[in-house]
């Protein structure tokens with residue numbers, strides 16, 4: 121049984137999020153997703169996500185390709201999360217390329233190319249422009 125782990129905020133869930141999760145699942149038997157907490161996002165980005173952590177976890181947990189979710193409360197606990205989940209492989213988008221190589225002593229680390237032309241930030245921008 122091969123377990124794959126990935127992490128993300130998955131705010132305003134879009135097709136780029138779906139694609140990386142589907143591709144990650146194809147690399148193993150079980151996909152476990154760490155969803156960043158609201159507090160972690162405020163620390164990282166200076167603002168809370170649009171969707172709450174409860175809703176973001178619910179959306180990700182409801183996907184056919186996802187077997188389990190947990191709340192990622194700190195970036196520093198990655199090694200603990202990988203161990204606890206028993207992950208054989210860590211998958212991230214290539215906006216994080218190289219940043220997680222230090223965990224390769226625990227599991228295989230793989231980066232996928234991001235889906236072009238879609239991001240939570242650009243969706244928020246489109247909605248904002250439509251309001252006027």
Ligand code: C2G
Pocket residue numbers: 127128129130131136137140156192195211212213214215216233234235236237238239
């Ligand atoms: N992603 C993608 N294509 C896009 C947008 C996002 O492949 N067009 C991928 C990202 O590369 C990431 C995942 O979708 O692997 C989740 O993206 P975000 O929600 O933006 O995650 P982020 O805020 O970067 O959180 O500990 C790591 C962090 O929790 C990652």
